[in-house]
Structure formats: C-alpha cells, structure tokens
Amino acid sequence: MTTAREAxxxxxxxxxxxxxATDGSDRPARLRCHVLAVxxxxxxxxxxxxxxxxxxxxxxAIHRNYxxxxxYYHLYLVAWYHHAFDRGLADYWHPNIFYPHPRVLTYFExxxxxxxxTWPAHLVTQNATLCYNLVxxxxxxLNGLGTYVLALRLGLSWRLALFAGGAMAFCPYMFGEIYCxxxxxxxxxxxxxxxxxxLMDRPTWxxxxxxxxxxxxxxxxxxxxxxxxxxxxxxWMLWFVRRxxxxxxxxxxxxxxxxxxxxxxxxxxxxxxxxKEMGFYHGPTLPMSGLQMLVPATQQRLYHDxxxxxxxxxxxxxDPVVCFPGLTFGLLAAVxxxxxxxxIADTGDARRRRHAxxxxxxxxxxxxxxxxxxxxxxxxxxxxxxxxxLFLTLSPFSSVRSVYRFYIFxxxxxxxxxxxxxxxxxxxxxxxxxxxxxxxxxxxxxxVESIWVPLRLEPAGGRPADVHPLIQRVAELDPNAxxxxxxxxxxxxxxxxxxxxxxxxxHTWQPMVNGFASYWxxxxxxLRPVMAEFPSFKAIRYLRALxxxxxxxxxxxxxxxxxxxLEAIRRFTALRExxxxxxxxxxxxxESARRSLAGWQGKTRFDIERKPxxxxxxxxxxSFELDLREVIPVLPGDPCTRWTLTWxxxxxxxxxxxxxxxxxxxxxxxxxxxLAEAIELPAQPGTYTVDAVDERVGxxxxxxxxxxx
Numbered sequence: 214m215t216t217a218r219e220a221x222x223x224x225x226x227x228x229x230x231x232x233x234a235t236d237g238s239d240r241p242a243r244l245r246c247h248v249l250a251v252x253x254x255x256x257x258x259x260x261x262x263x264x265x266x267x268x269x270x271x272x273x274a275i276h277r278n279y280x281x282x283x284x285y286y287h288l289y290l291v292a293w294y295h296h297a298f299d300r301g302l303a304d305y306w307h308p309n310i311f312y313p314h315p316r317v318l319t320y321f322e323x324x325x326x327x328x329x330x331t332w333p334a335h336l337v338t339q340n341a342t343l344c345y346n347l348v349x350x351x352x353x354x355l356n357g358l359g360t361y362v363l364a365l366r367l368g369l370s371w372r373l374a375l376f377a378g379g380a381m382a383f384c385p386y387m388f389g390e391i392y393c394x395x396x397x398x399x400x401x402x403x404x405x406x407x408x409x410x411x412l413m414d415r416p417t418w419x420x421x422x423x424x425x426x427x428x429x430x431x432x433x434x435x436x437x438x439x440x441x442x443x444x445x446x447x448x449w450m451l452w453f454v455r456r457x458x459x460x461x462x463x464x465x466x467x468x469x470x471x472x473x474x475x476x477x478x479x480x481x482x483x484x485x486x487x488x489k490e491m492g493f494y495h496g497p498t499l500p501m502s503g504l505q506m507l508v509p510a511t512q513q514r515l516y517h518d519x520x521x522x523x524x525x526x527x528x529x530x531x532d533p534v535v536c537f538p539g540l541t542f543g544l545l546a547a548v549x550x551x552x553x554x555x556x557i558a559d560t561g562d563a564r565r566r567r568h569a570x571x572x573x574x575x576x577x578x579x580x581x582x583x584x585x586x587x588x589x590x591x592x593x594x595x596x597x598x599x600x601x602x603l604f605l606t607l608s609p610f611s612s613v614r615s616v617y618r619f620y621i622f623x624x625x626x627x628x629x630x631x632x633x634x635x636x637x638x639x640x641x642x643x644x645x646x647x648x649x650x651x652x653x654x655x656x657x658x659x660x661v662e663s664i665w666v667p668l669r670l671e672p673a674g675g676r677p678a679d680v681h682p683l684i685q686r687v688a689e690l691d692p693n694a695x696x697x698x699x700x701x702x703x704x705x706x707x708x709x710x711x712x713x714x715x716x717x718x719x720h721t722w723q724p725m726v727n728g729f730a731s732y733w734x735x736x737x738x739x740l741r742p743v744m745a746e747f748p749s750f751k752a753i754r755y756l757r758a759l760x761x762x763x764x765x766x767x768x769x770x771x772x773x774x775x776x777x778x779l780e781a782i783r784r785f786t787a788l789r790e791x792x793x794x795x796x797x798x799x800x801x802x803x804e805s806a807r808r809s810l811a812g813w814q815g816k817t818r819f820d821i822e823r824k825p826x827x828x829x830x831x832x833x834x835x836s837f838e839l840d841l842r843e844v845i846p847v848l849p850g851d852p853c854t855r856w857t858l859t860w861x862x863x864x865x866x867x868x869x870x871x872x873x874x875x876x877x878x879x880x881x882x883x884x885x886x887x888l889a890e891a892i893e894l895p896a897q898p899g900t901y902t903v904d905a906v907d908e909r910v911g912x913x914x915x916x917x918x919x920x921x922x
Contacts, residue, residue, distance in 0.1 A: 246371040253375060254357040254382060258350055261383055261660075262391075265350070265668055270343040272670040274391050284345075286729040287394045288673055289715040290321055291348060292341035294328030296722060299336075306483060310715055310728035311737055312695050313759070313807070313848065319487040320730035322395040323480075324348075326433035341719050342675030348394060355400035357382030360628055363403040366410050367573070368566040369632045376656065377632035381625055383663050384538050391668070395731075396618055401431035402442040403625055409446050410569070416458045421465040425473045432477055436484075440609055441619055445576055452572045456565070488612075538624060539662030541655060542631055545638070549630030550574045552637045570633060573626040580623030586616045677720045683799040686792055687763050688721040694762040695807075697726040700771055701744045710770060726761060736846060739880055748778065748785045753802070755880065758844040760807030764788065769796040808845050821892060821903055821917055845881045855908045858892060860901045868895050872908075894921050 259266045265274055273284045289310075297305045306316040330351070331344040338344075361378035365371060381387075390396040405427035412420040432439045450457060538546075553570035582589070582599050589598040600619075603610040635655055639648045674680070687696055698714045711729035718725050728737060743752050756764070768779055782788060788800040860868045871893050895901060898921050905914040 243371075250358065250361055250371070250375050250378070251354070254354045254378065257357075257379060257383060257660075258353040261388075261664065262350065262353070263667055265346065265670060268670055269346045269350070270338075270340055270675075271672060273342060273345060273673045274349065274668045275671045283712060284392045285673065285712040285716040287324075288341055288345045288675065289719060289729075290324055291328050291331070291345050291394075292675070292719045293318075294325055295332055295335040295341070295344065298329070298332050309718055309722045309724050311730075311734055312724045312726050313846075314734045314736065315848075316483060316487045317728065317730070319484045320728075320732040320734075322435055322437065322731065323433055324394060324398070324435075326401075326430055327352075327394070327398055339677060339720075340675050342673045345673075345675065349391065349397065352394070352397045352400065353382050353387065356387065356397075356403075359400035359403035359407075360625060363407045363410075363625075364629050364632050366407040367569050367629060369629070369636065372652075373632040373636050376635055376652075377628045379656075380538070380542055380631050380659055381628035383660070384542065384624055384628075385663055386538070386621065386624060388663070395435055395437065396615075396621065398434050399438060399621055399625070401427055401434050402438050402622070405431055405442055405446065406449065409449055412462070413450070413453055413457055416462040416465065418465060421462070421469045425469040429473055429476060432480070437613060437615065437618060440613070441622060444603075445580075445622060448576065449572060453568070538627065539659065541658040541662055542627070545631040545634035545655065546577075546627040548634030548637050549632070550634075552633055553630065556637075570630065573629050577623045577626035577630065580619050580621075580626070584617045584620035584623065673716065675719065680720050681717050681765075681797075682794045683765055683792060683797055684717055684721055684723060686799060687723055687765075690791075691762065692721070693724065695724045695726060695760050696763045696765060697744075697756065697761050698765045698767065699744060699747060700767070701727065701741055703741050703745050726759065736848070736880065748782045748788065753785075753787050754844045756802055757805045758808045758880075759846055760805055762802055762805050763791075764800045764802055766798045766800065767796070768798060809848065821919055843882070847881050856914065857906045857908055859904045859906070860895050861904070862895075862899060862901055865902075868897075868901065869893070894919075898922055 262274070265272070273288060275284060293308050297303070306318045308317045311317045311320070327348050328344075331347045334347055335341075335344050357378035359378075360381040361371075361374045364374035364377040369377065387397060405424065408420070408424045408427045412424050428439075431442060549570070553567060553574050556567060558564045558567040579599065583603075585598050585600070587598060587601045587604060588595045600610070600616055605611075635652065638655070639652055642648050642651060684696070687694065698710075698717065700710065702710050711727055714725070714727040715729050726737065726740070740755065743755050746752050766779070766782060771779055782798075782800070783790065787803055789803060791799045791801055793799070856873055858871045858873065860870070862868050873892065900918060900920045902916055903919055904916045906912070907914055
C-alpha cells in the first residue's frame with residue numbers, strides 16, 4: 214500500500230490513488246479492506262433500516278407518506294419467481310394474476326437475478342416475507358459495494374471509495390424508494406461501468422466476458438436500468454475513444470456480444486411480442502420536479518405543507534421520492550467537480566484518472582437533465598429537454614414510464630465526485646488529527662442528513678400458514694377455478710387494494726382476475742367501472758363470460774357509501790355463499806363458463822374509411838352484430854381477431870397485402886362491438902378494391918372501394 218509519506222506528498226494530486234497496490238504484492242491487505250467494506254455496509258444497513266431487521270420474517274417496510282402499496286406486489290413478484298424456480302421454470306411467463314391474459318410476467322420489471330439470490334432462503338423457510346426483506350436489505354449493501362468497486366476502479370483509495378459507496382447506498386433517494394425494488398436494485402450498473410473501464414485498460418478475454426456477465430446480470434435485475442446504463446457505457450467508450458485498443462478488442466466484443474444477445478433474445482422477444490399484441494394502460498411519463506432536487510429530505514414535507522402544495526403524479530412531484538442528497542454530499546461533490554476540472558495531474562496515469570472524473574461530472578449533470586423528462590420548466594417557460602431527443606429517435610425510450618429514475622445515475626457519479634472532494638478537503642489540512650476530524654465530521658453529517666428511521670412497517674403474511682382462509686378454501690374446492698376479489702378500486706393510479714390482492718395469492722397461486730403491475734391490460738381496466746356496480750346483472754354477465762367461478766368479497770374494505778349493496782350481494786340469486794371469515798365472504802357464481810370469439814358464429818361486416826386529419830392513413834374495422842344479451846371477452850389469442858386485407862388496382866392486380874390483428878383486449882357488447890386497427894395505404898394514387906378475409910376460417914368478410922390521393 215502507499216505509505217503515509219507518499220500520500221502526503223501526493224495530497225495535492227487529485228487523481229493519485231492512495232488505495233491498496235494493484236500489482237498483486239499485497240492481496241491479503243486488499244482482501245481485508247474489501248471484507249471490512251462489506252461489514253461496514255451490513256452494519257449501516259441494519260442501523261439505518263431499523264427496526265426492519267428485527268421483524269425481517271413478518272413485516273415489510275411501507276413508506277410513511279405513500280399510498281400505493283407497491284411493496285406487496287413486489288413481495289408477490291419475488292414469491293412468483295421462487296415458485297417458477299421450484300417448478301423448473303414451468304409457466305415462468307404466466308403468473309396467476311390478470312386472468313386470462315397471457316405472459317403476465319412481461320408487465321413487471323425483471324427481478325429474476327435478485328430472486329435467484331434468495332432462492333436458497335425460500336427452499337429452507339418457504340417464507341416470502343423473509344425472502345423479500347433479504348432482497349431489500351441486500352440491495353443497500355450491494356449498492357454500496359457496487360459504487361465502492363467503481364470508485365476504486367477510478368483511482369480513489371479504499372477509504373474514500375468506502376465513503377462514496379456509503380453516500381450512494383444510504384442517500385435519501387434510496388430510502389425514499391425503499392418500497393420499490395425496481396428502483397432500489399441499482400448495483401449491477403456500477404459494476405458494469407467498472408467492468409467497461411477495466412476492459413479499456415486490459416482488453417483481455419476475461420475482462421470482455423466480465424462485461425457480458427455484468428450486462429446480463431443488469432438485464433435480469435432491471436430492464437429500465439439496463440436501458441439507462443447502456444447510454445452511459447456507450448458514452449464512456451466514446452469519452453475514452455482515443456485510448457480504446459480497438460484492434461485487440463473488436464473481435465472479443467463481437468463474440469461476447471453475440472453470446473449475450475443469444476441469451477437475452479428470448480426474454481426481449483417475449484416482452485416485445487406481448488407489448489405488440491396488447492395495449493397497456495399506464496401512467497404518464499413521470500419527470501422530476503424542481504422541489505425534489507432543491508429541498509432536503511428532512512424538510513420537504515414541511516415545505517409541501519407550508520406552501521400548500523398538493524402532490525400530483527401527473528405534475529411530476531413524486532413525493533416522497535426525495536432526490537436532494539443533502540448539503541454535505543452536495544458540497545463535497547462540488548469540491549470534487551472543481552478538483553476534476555482544475556486539479557493538478559502531472560503524470561499520464563493521473564491525467565487519465567482526471568479524465569474519468571470529468572466524465573463523472575458531465576454524466577451526472579446529463580442524468581439530472583434527462584430525469585426532468587421531455588420538458589424542462591423554467592418558471593412559465595417550457596423548453597424541450599435532452600430526453601426529448603431520445604424519445605423521438607430511440608423507440609425503447611418512448612415507452613419508459615418513470616423518466617425520473619435517470620437521476621439515480623446522476624447520484625452515482627456524484628458519489629464518486631464526493632469521495633474525490635473529501636480527499637481534497639483532507640489533503641488541504643496539515644496534521645493527521647485535523648484530517649481525521651474533518652473526515653469524521655463529514656461522515657457524521659452525511660449520515661444525519663440521510664437518516665430515515667424508524668421505518669414504517671406493516672405485517673405481511675408470507676408463510677403458507679398465513680394464506681387467507683377463504684382463498685385456501687377456494688384452492689381446496691378447485692385449484693384451477695378463476696377467482697375475483699372485490700371491491701376493485703376505480704382509481705387507476707392509486708389502487709392499493711390490487712397490490713394487497715396479489716399478495717393474498719401467494720402459495721395457493723389460484724387463477725385471479727385481479728392484478729397490480731407496472732402496466733394494466735385493457736380487459737382488466739375495462740372491468741373496473743363495471744365492477745363498481747356489483748352486484749348488478751351487467752357485472753354478473755361479465756364475470757360469467759370471463760369464466761369466473763368464485764367471488765371473494767372483503768366487506769371491511771367496501772366503500773361506506775355503498776354499504777347497502779352488501780345486503781344486495783347476500784340476496785343475489787346468482788351468488789351462493791360458501792363460507793365467511795373475519796368480515797369477508799366467499800361466493801360461488803353459478804353458470805359461469807369462459808367464452809371467447811373463437812367459437813362464435815355471429816354476423817360480421819367490413820368497412821374502411823380515411824382517418825380524420827390524415828391523408829396517408831386509414832382505419833378499417835370489423836363490426837360484429839351481437840345479441841344485446843351477449844358479452845364476450847376478446848383476447849389477443851382469439852383467432853378471429855386477425856384478418857388479411859388485399860388491395861387490388863383497377864386491373865384487378867394485387868398491389869399489397871396486410872395482416873391486421875387486435876393489439877388489445879376488449880369486451881364485445883352491445884355498447885362496444887368494433888375492433889379496429891390502422892391500415893397501410895398503397896403508395897401510388899388511384900382507386901382500389903379492398904378485400905378483407907377472416908383468417909380463422911378463410912371467410913371473406915366484405916370488400917369496398919377506396920381512393921388514394
């Protein structure tokens with residue numbers, strides 16, 4: 214390791230490492246440093262998440278000011294992965310929620326890698342709550358270690374890297390997102406960045422394989438972070454493009470990239486296929502708010518209340534997702550930024566490290582700007598932000614729902630700069646005692662500004678014995694019978710009951726119409742207003758057509774203004790009460806049978822018309838003439854939701870054909886009985902005859918003439 218005299222001599226050099234030697238001569242000392250880092254992060258996690266550690270097997274952390282109970286559906290998701298692993302990945306893509314939609318797992322962020330890490334605990338305990346809490350607690354430790362590795366790679370000493378990792382892992386943002394695993398699981402990203410940096414220094418096969426492994430790990434942990442991190446990896450390579458050993462590297466990247474693409478393709482293809490077939494109802498693109506970036510965590514709620522601010526998701530004020538890292542963190546990052554820009558670097562290696570720190574500064578600022586979304590508001594002025602370019606040019610970014618998560622990468626790079634800033638502050642002092650005092654004060658202030666204890670905990674039944682008795686009763690009667698739990702919340706964005714309902718299905722895995730995820734399928738969304746009228750005849754017809762056999766009514770959750778409808782449920786002849794337990798009642802719905810257009814023989818007609826306001830597109834529709842009593846759910850798998858259009862010119866020559874399919878799921882009733890899709894027009898002007906053919910039976914639906922101008 215570097216001696217104290219050498220460290221003092223190099224104190225003014227912002228890029229000289231004071232960490233363990235990298236020539237392999239002091240490996241035991243380096244190993245002790247790494248073990249100590251793990252121990253520090255474990256102890257800090259236990260202290261700063263108190264009292265979660267003492268209730269790790271029975272309760273989960275719920276944010277004190279947040280109303281959507283997202284931890285419950287993440288609890289469900291981790292449990293589903295374990296269930297799929299137990300079954301040898303059988304039905305991996307088909308969780309039991311959102312019945313009868315296919316490939317429901319594509320509606321979630323990927324947690325497969327994280328769930329695999331806690332699978333041994335599941336095999337021993339069968340406790341979903343314990344496994345979920347292990348994921349949450351390990352995320353804080355691994356986020357710190359990931360940042361620690363990246364900081365070491367960029368030349369900071371192990372003590373400064375330890376500080377940077379702690380500043381990142383235990384920042385207010387992470388505690389504000391403790392309810393959301395998709396945001397908390399960042400740790401593969403800094404490891405991937407560190408692997409890319411190592412590859413630029415040592416273009417060997419092991420280094421290239423390490424980049425591929427970290428990339429796949431990140432993909433199996435969080436899709437959004439994979440998308441975001443790929444931008445910074447590409448930018449990093451371009452930043453160091455002059456020193457990239459392309460001649461020794463291109464074929465290694467080609468081979469490893471091909472292998473990784475082959476492994477990732479089935480996952481991405483399944484997701485893309487589902488998203489193409491289905492239409493999703495999800496919230497708007499959520500940006501960052503200026504208040505989040507300027508007000509400290511401990512004062513933000515006070516500012517909200519004092520100023521009378523009403524937090525709304527569509528405006529971007531995602532309280533209590535607190536993004537301001539604290540004054541200590543901000544000041545140290547500012548000192549580190551100054552050192553990266555103007556510090557002394559008199560050797561080639563020092564200049565390369567300073568170049569990397571400058572990238573951290575630029576990337577941190579870019580991440581904050583990207584987190585603001587499509588528009589940046591400067592008072593009454595609204596200008597397009599950098600994310601608008603990504604939104605318009607790269608299709609994956611147009612589907613990102615939570616743009617504000619870009620900010621976490623800004624905090625990641627700022628944490629490295631904060632470690633560099635602390636080194637500059639310590640190096641400016643002359644005595645060892647003053648150095649230790651300043652470093653200790655900085656650490657204490659950072660912890661005080663980030664502290665978020667005690668966490669609010671709520672019980673979560675993750676053991677087989679905790680399954681709701683009435684759901685257990687349904688599993689005993691028929692484990693394959695579809696179930697719906699009522700009431701269903703009518704508010705799309707804030708539906709905590711749906712999250713609770715998903716957790717109720719753990720261990721029995723009963724097919725269930727309810728669900729809670731990042732996306733909502735159209736059929737379930739269309740079911741919300743209908744079920745608000747339950748027990749009307751219309752709601753009963755819908756449930757029968759869907760094939761629902763059991764209805765679980767949670768009377769204690771029923772809206773007070775509709776309490777009189779509970780008595781109507783008990784008297785409804787189509788519902789037969791089976792059992793009651795603790796203000797909940799289980800009913801059997803008689804004469805239920807799953808229905809589909811696949812076997813329907815009703816009348817159809819076809820027509821085509823120009824889309825209003827457009828000269829280049831048209832909208833064709835297949836209309837179904839139904840009996841007023843008919844209610845049929847239309848799913849993407851129904852054969853008759855696909856048809857072929859053939860365009861013929863005046864000489865009866867086939868110009869082009871197009872296969873159309875319904876991308877969403879709907880209910881076909883007398884109120885809504887049209888399925889439509891955009892149609893491609895021929896490129897040449899003229900008059901054409903359009904024929905439509907039902908692919909199910911090859912039956913011609915109709916034809917019409919259409920003029921293209």
